[in-house]
Amino acid sequence: MTSDDPLAGLDDVPWAQLQHSYGMADDVPGHLRAMQAGDWEGGYPPDALLASHIVHQGTRSQAAVYTVPFLVRMALDRRLVNRHRIVGLLVAIAIGLDNNYLPNGYDPREDRAALANLRGEADGWAQWIREAEDDEQRKDREETWAHVLIAAEAVVRCHDSVREALPALTVLLTSDSPELRAMTANLLAWFPESSATSIPLLKAFIAEEDSPGAAATGIVALGLLGEPAAVPFIRRYLDSPIVELRWASAFALTRFGIADPAVVDVLTQVVARPPEKTGTMSFLSGSYMSLAAMALAATSKGTTLQAVDAMLIGLADSTGVEGFDDRYYTGQVLFGLVFPGDPAEPPQSFGDLSDAQQRVVRFVADQGEAAWPSGATDALRRWKVPTRLSELRVYAGMGQLGQ
DSSP, X not given: OOTTOTTTTGGGSXXXXXXXXXXXXXXXXXXXXXXXXXXXXXXXXXXXXXXXXXXXXXXXXXXXXXXXXXXHHHHTOTTSSOHXXXXXXXXXXXXXXXXXTTTTOOOHHXXXXXXXXHXXXXXXXXXXXXXXXXXXXXXXXXXXXXXXXXXXXXXXHHHHHHHHXXXXXXXXXXXXXXXXXXXXXXXXXXXXXXXXXXXXXXXXXXXHOOOHHHXXXXXXXXXXXXXXXXXXXXXXXXXXXXXHHXXXXXXXXXXXXXXXXXXXXXXXXXXXSOOOOOTTOOGGGGOHHHHHHHHHHTSTTTTSHHHHHHHHHHHHHOOTGGGHHHHHHHHHHHHHHHSOSOOSXXXXXXXXXXXXXXXXXXXXXXXXXXXXXXXXXXXXXXXXXXXXXXXHHHHTTOOSTXX
16 A cells, blocks of 8 residues: 555554444445445445445444545545545435435534433443343343444544544535535535534635536535524525526525525425436435425425425426435425324314315325325324325315326
């Protein structure tokens, strides 16, 4: 190895003593080397294979912390391709899955408080371990406590480790790759404690960026950082001729409780007719529609007929594999809004439903069951509305499907 090798020192890490989602992490060096070489295995990119081990389904592992220095050096290595995917992996290491924190942003103080509370409960755990009925149960309880503590520590250490690398990574905002610039802006969104440095960088990036998706990503990042002083800058893009920038501005403004008619109009327009997805807007897998729906749901306008109709139009147009994320997330938002929780008194008939609920039920009843949006079946069942298509159509006063 030479000093300019991003993986220098890789074998000095005690990987076999570290945990990830599938056991011990002695396979991590191989995944990192495959990423550096660009080797694919079984049709899967190497960064995806590594992610499945160290941040499986968003669960940050003990081993993930130790990959950060190598991933940072790889992200900065101009010889490597697809560096935006490496930065995307750093995002996952820092926060897990972004859908857990959208549309409100990430507050690291919550995870630190959870870890502190867990450590404060150590005596209680020790007592629970001592009360084990036999050695086997005691060992199981010791392992449970160790696993819980390691997992909570990994969450905090992962975020802190990536945060320490931010000063080095901000240079990527001026990369030749719009995908890499955009993913770097995405990364900055998740570190509010670094906002004093990140916000000026993001403003300069947005002002100079020629990729609509990348610039929109920067505006969303400003909103997620939650600094009110950024509001005037964000608002200037609300009447942009570029739909991605209008959407990003409206989304970000709702983060500050701003939901005037101009903001709501932009969000409803995008929910119904979102921009084409590109690799430069990666929040929530690039789903402009779902992020707009989430922003609407965070306002008092989410259950209006205007907002509901917009979501239904968008869902109707979301087809095929490419529309999966739109259907999944927007469906979850819509049914959570229109059929919230468990009703105190379930409706006795279709006529007992609100206008918005009736429109949603008719929309669902006009789809084949395989095309029902995510959340539909659970929501209808909670509200004692039929969940078999034929019965639902009778309930809604509709004929057979296709008539």
